[in-house]
Amino acid sequence: MEWLEVRLLGGFQVLRDGDLVPQEAWQHRRGAELVKVLALAREHRLHREQVIEALWPELPYDAALANLHKAAHFARRAIGESDAMVVHGGRVALAPGALVKTDVERFEAEDDPALYSGELLPEDWYAEWASEARERLRLAYLRSSRARGRWEEVVAEEPADEEAHRSLMRRYADAGNRSVALRQFERLKAALAEVGLQPGAETLALHEKVSRGPAAVAPVPVRSPMVGRDSELAIARAAWRQASEGRGGVLMVSGEPGVGKTRLCEALLAEASSSSWSTMRGAAPEEEGPLPYAPIVEALDRLLDARPDLAFSLTSAAQGELARVTAASPAAADRSRAQGGPAKDLLERGAGVRASRRGARSGPPV
Ligand SMILES: Nc1ncnc2c1ncn2[C@@H]1O[C@H](COP(=O)(O)OP(=O)(O)O)[C@@H](O)[C@H]1O
Ligand SMILES: [Mg+2]
Numbered sequence: 001m002e003w004l005e006v007r008l009l010g011g012f013q014v015l016r017d018g019d020l021v022p023q024e025a026w027q028h029r030r031g032a033e034l035v036k037v038l039a040l041a042r043e044h045r046l047h048r049e050q051v052i053e054a055l056w057p058e059l060p061y062d063a064a065l066a067n068l069h070k071a072a073h074f075a076r077r078a079i080g081e082s083d084a085m086v087v088h089g090g091r092v093a094l095a096p097g098a099l100v101k102t103d104v105e106r107f108e109a110e111d112d113p114a115l116y117s118g119e120l121l122p123e124d125w126y127a128e129w130a131s132e133a134r135e136r137l138r139l140a141y142l143r144s145s146r147a148r149g150r151w152e153e154v155v156a157e158e159p160a161d162e163e164a165h166r167s168l169m170r171r172y173a174d175a176g177n178r179s180v181a182l183r184q185f186e187r188l189k190a191a192l193a194e195v196g197l198q199p200g201a202e203t204l205a206l207h208e209k210v211s212r213g214p215a216a217v218a219p220v221p222v223r224s225p226m227v228g229r230d231s232e233l234a235i236a237r238a239a240w241r242q243a244s245e246g247r248g249g250v251l252m253v254s255g256e257p258g259v260g261k262t263r264l265c266e267a268l269l270a271e272a273s274s275s276s277w278s279t280m281r282g283a284a285p286e287e288e289g290p291l292p293y294a295p296i297v298e299a300l301d302r303l304l305d306a307r308p309d310l311a312f313s314l315t316s317a318a319q320g321e322l323a324r325v326t327a328a329s330p331a332a333a334d335r336s337r338a339q340g341g342p343a344k345d346l347l348e349r350g351a352g353v354r355a356s357r358r359g360a361r362s363g364p365p366v
Contacts, residue, residue, distance in 0.1 A: 040130075
């Protein structure tokens with residue numbers, strides 16, 4: 001025999017010069033246990049007393065020693081090699097004349113989570129001699145999975161690991177998969193609930209961000225770069241800054257036709273939306289007639305189409321008003337057809353969702 005390979009992760013297997021020792025050869029449990037204990041030991045050798053302490057701590061010494069010799073015999077027979085287990089001079093060695101390799105050593109040396117094919121010796125779950133190494137290897141596997149961003153593996157191993165769940169939520173949300181991201185959050189919540197815990201602040205903040213979705217952006221046609229208008233833009237930006245401090249207002253832009261009013265407003269809208277503000281846009285073309293609040297209704301309609309959740313953050317009185325004006329508009333009729341019910345219903349159902357108010361109030365500003 002030139003080399004002996006012992007697999008301990010996910011189950012026990014021995015290969016002698018590459019040939020699998022059949023499972024039936026291990027029918028004497030003691031032979032297998034001795035091989036396992038030595039495969040886990042440094043340099044695959046131990047003092048006789050260490051083996052006895054691990055495997056038969058409760059037996060009188062003579063009986064334990066007799067067990068050791070029997071176990072060594074069974075191990076040799078299973079592997080089919082007389083020097084597969086050597087008990088000599090107070091020491092026990094696994095195949096000292098051959099190259100012995102184990103999957104545990106390879107995993108620890110390469111620190112690659114892909115080499116961890118399962119927990120250590122699951123069939124020996126109740127054996128005390130395996131439990132310390134099992135936990136050490138499990139933690140090493142978790143550490144290297146985290147370091148490599150293999151969050152699915154981390155979650156499979158530690159179902160209540162918040163960092164792992166958050167990373168998955170972010171990954172799904174970034175890929176535009178918000179519903180999957182939210183399901184991941186529910187999974188975490190359930191796992192935490194099992195141990196009597198709730199998601200922490202960072203996770204809740206991420207959940208809110210994902211449920212809110214990206215900022216809605218009013219359509220701004222792409223065109224040539226803006227020329228000049230520095231002083232007007234400075235005034236507009238000052239008003240915008242005030243709004244971001246909670247002091248919204250009206251900025252009136254007036255001038256001759258063709259002087260560049262629309263262009264100025266578009267420049268401001270584009271800047272705001274690139275700073276993740278939700279922007280709205282409505283116009284009152286003369287030919288559409290004197291519809292009350294038409295530009296505002298148009299702006300709200302577009303925003304509600306993109307971000308229906310925003311309405312939920314309003315008081316129910318405001319939601320009622322909103323439903324009244326938007327239901328009167330053609331876009332709202334489209335929306336209610338698409339949703340199979342009046343737009344008002346959507347808003348009223350939302351009025352019950354108190355929890356999301358917090359979310360929308362802290363969301364990107366409009
Ligand atoms: N500062 C500017 N830089 C570049 N193009 C401009 C600027 N202001 C206006 N324009 C262009 O001039 C044309 C008329 O401007 P517009 O904003 O539509 O005028 P108004 O709304 O005042 O009638 C548009 O094609 C617009 O893109
Ligand atoms: Mg114009």
